[in-house]
Amino acid sequence: MVSQRLPRRSFLGLLGAGVGASVLGTSACGTDATSSGGGGGTFQVWVLQEEAQNVAHEGAVDRFNKNSDAKARIVASPNDGYTDKLHVSMGSSSKPDVFYNWGGGSIRTYARDNLLVDLTPYFEKDTAWKDSFLPSVLDAGQIDGKYYGVPARGMQPIILFFNKKVFNDHGVQPPRTWTDLMAAVDRFTSNGIIPFALAGGDAWTELVWPEYLVDRIGGAEVFNRIAAGKKDAWRDPAISTSIDMIRQLVDRGGFGDSYASVRWDGAGASNLIAQGQAAMHLMGSWEYTNQVNDQPEYAKNDQGFIPFPIVEGGVGDPKAIVGNPTNYFSVSKDSAHVEHAIEFLKQEMSSDAYVDQWLKAGDVPAVSGLESRMDNAADPAFAKVVYDMVNQAPTFQLSWDQAIERAQAQPMLDALAKVFLGQMDAAGFVKANEDAA
Amino acid sequence: MSVALESRAPVRPAPAPPRRRQARVNRPNALYLLPALVFFGLFAAFPLVLVLYLSFTDWNGIGTPGFVGVDNWVRMFENEAIWDVTSTTLLLTGLCWVTQTPLSILLGVWAAGAQRNRAVLSALFFLPLLLSTAAIALLYNRLFDPYVGIGRGFEPLRNILGTTSGALTAIVIVVGWQFIPFHTLLYQAAARNIPKVLYDAAYIDGAGGWHQFWYITLPQLKNTIITSSTIMIVGSLTYFETIFLLTNGGPAASTRTLPLEMYFRSFRSYEFGYASTIASVLVIVATAISLLIVRFSGFGKMRSTLEGL
Structure with missing residues (x-):
């Protein structure tokens, strides 16, 4: 906003960069805007860019896409600036369909502004799905008494x-x-x-x-x-x-x-x-x-x-x-693929293949009955300590x-x-x- | 004397009429202004008006901003922390100017000399200009680490980012390291443009190196000093990356400047209305300072330092 005081060359340079960025931005949004409606199309799943850990996300998307007419697509961003990017897009018309977050303050604004799908009825309808997660971790993702996030990775x-x-x-x-x-x-x-x-x-x-x-x-x-x-x-x-x-x-x-x-x-x-x-x-x-x-x-x-x-x-x-109880996936209300997105989370977030991939990466997912799978962990001793700690905890602040x-x-x-x-x-x-x- | 004769010679064959015609051909049409005006309007003036509007609203970055009148402004002036942030910003601006200007002038004048070693050293010295600000800030952040950085073996630098005065000093050093080359470049060019006759005359009058610098070089650099100072001061008011990456405004918010406060309020607290109020103040302060510089330095009169030559 003080750019008019910059030396002229850098001022013009900034303008050039601005134009370039906005052109890129528009074309990037265009690809998914056309995919709304109908049974097909794709929906975006926003995650952090972490090489070792994206393996689990990619695996989940591949398995889901095999049997679904709407395809999930991973969009990975670096940790620095992820929340800024998320906030700006949540205020625009090009919101992510499914996005990775930290629960609590990271999504409270969106939940209160009615931008997220309230997952409470889905959990109530499908109690087996709900029971597949550790209750203290699931509850920590509540905003004003409602569920907005599905546990997505390690505790x-x-x-x-x-x-x-x-x-x-x-x-x-x-x-x-x-x-x-x-x-x-x-x-x-x-x-x-x-x-x-x-x-x-x-x-x-x-x-x-x-x-x-x-x-x-x-x-x-x-x-x-x-x-x-x-x-x-x-x-x-x-x-x-x-x-x-x-x-x-x-x-x-x-x-x-x-x-x-x-x-x-x-x-x-x-x-x-x-x-x-x-x-x-x-x-x-x-x-x-x-x-x-x-x-x-x-x-x-x-x-x-x-x-x-x-x-x-x-x-x-x-x-x-x-x-941090865990990270969560939340679903945008505006998404053209709400049902597909929830189907994706239902099928994958507590699936054996997904859980094993996290265990291998050193994470301990917030999934119940994990004791029998501990041997798949990178370090079973540490995984057991974390799992027992959370499982026995009366509260997880x-x-x-x-x-x-x-x-x-x-x-x-x-x-x-x-x-x-x-x-x-x-x-x-x-x-x-x-x-x- | 011979110099004066030579310079008078080419004036004679220049007749009046062609010069007038030339002036008319070269004067730009008002249309020439359009691209600049459109760019300026779209990317500077329009956002500025938007920010001013947002400063009167309550907005979390999503949905429709709600009009709250002057609430944000009242809240800002009643908030003690904002005065700390403002005085930190001004202090930092002052420190940057006081350290960078003399060093840039001395280096610039030195680098203006024709000696070969000076050309080689200047080329090396201008290297920081090629690096990105973020890279520099991160580099120094690691360099100042008390356990793995240079401070490990050098007590005064060990905990430099951990104390209020140390962190301020670190910012001044890093910003100086990055920007002094740029200002040196300005002074080097300006010093090379000073007519040699002035020095010759001074030499005949018996002036030594110091007197030549003080009575000829410095006055001749006046316009460059004003340009460089304006860029420096307005730039210092709006530094963001260096401080954000080097100290993150710390320790304990002691190096938090207005641009950082604006960022924290908007993207950490989601108070975009209040952040816009801070942004508006920043615009007002920066504009006021540069206007003051122009007004009291006589820069606006555009008087040449070569008058009478």
Whole structure:
């Protein structure tokens, strides 16, 4: 919008690029606009561009297309910018028919604007289909009490990863309680080891801490009240206690002193623990897959994983977990192929072939009765831990930044980053969140 | 003296009538303006009006924007965070100008010399101009990593992206590394255009290198300084990629500038109406600053630095 102040050549260059892009855009939309109506045609399935994992999606589409007159077509986009692209197209007339999402905040706007197919009646009609998914994961995809997403890939609880070799070298046992954890922190810092790797340049990596602490201290209800927008919900003592504990952990050197410079994308935090410079990493199950790919030696010999410790005196269930329950596929209401799209999801999302492909890629899909198929997993031991963790969890809290209203997520992350930098205390954190609400 | 005689010589055979005819033939028709006008209207003016309209609406990017009057504007001026963001933006703009301008002038004047080694070194120095902004920002982001980057062995750089002042400094360094070559190029061309007679005259009057630079080169570069500063300042106000990829506005939102705030509000929070309000402010501030520069520098009068020669 300030392009008129650019030097002329780049201004004209921008114009040229703009024209080119819009021409491309129009022609790209044209192909599928003509396919509406009738029994044939194609419908688009939007997914992320991840080589190892697209195998499962491609397989599902191939199997479905064999027996269907309407053909599914994969449209893969890079992770960066996927949500921006999705949002722009959801506001236009060229929406995707089926699209990959994170549930919660990533589709709430679309659900409320009546752009998505409410899947509740389909699940009610076909209870066998509904029962083929783990209930806690299916329910985490609800918006305002209705289902809008079908679980599409692996479950991603936050797990406490630890480097077995570092623990052995320093004679420390994996922490089962908060007291253990703080003792381990002191032990590691005095030996020059960073207790927890943290990619603090991205605030979402810090969010896992209050998510678990609040759950352990006050139970799942505390955050449910916040997510529901209840008055004074942020003032629950569990919130300020958690923030105080985080500040204490930071002050004691729990994350070293340069965590704020480490970005997630450079895999800096994952390298720290793999190379033994850090002892632990509180991260989603995708950390396991990353280590298998990037540091296979470490992943094979030294990568340990346990649930988040209990907090003494807390009322939360120690089996409760937080994280990203899974990714979902949702269907656009505007699609010319709603029935075909749902048929596709019904046939494939819990099919043995689809599940096995995910297991092979290191993911553990949110499908019930998976115990018998564990042998197909890349690492059966890890797959079993994740599966049991989710299967036994009374609640699976969706990441806070996805669970609360979008406009409040960024202020919450900003405030938390300040807490981790020692610039904000518990009262300030509560106030910042109340101001944003 | 011989110089003056030579320059007077070609003036004599130029008669008045042909010059007038030439002027009439070369003056462009109003139609010549049309393509530029259409482009400008379609891609600059029209979106600008749309953004201004959106700033008075409540819109999540989907469906019909709902008119809410001046709500967004009131909310923006009542929000303390927006003042932090604005002052960060202005501070960064100031720092970029203060570091880039002197360096560009010195390098540009140096590179204007005819020596061979200068030509080779300048060619190397202009390399960052060929790289994409995103690539540069990502490159430096990795380079500043405390555990695998250059900071690993160099304490002052170790946690540079983790502190407020450090992150600001890092942005100034990276932006400077990328854009100083461009401005150097402007100054190099301008310095080469300064007539040699001026230096000859100064030399006869006994001026040394420093005096020649201060009393001839700098005044002769005046128009280039204004052009370069305008590009630099308005550019700094609207930097996005470098900051987004280098610091992501962090640590803890301390390097978040107006363009980043606009992006976060629109594509993270889906508050396109409020984001448009920020965009409008950005347009107003950038336009005001460039108008001020033009007004107080006398650039608008288009006075040549070669008058009287």
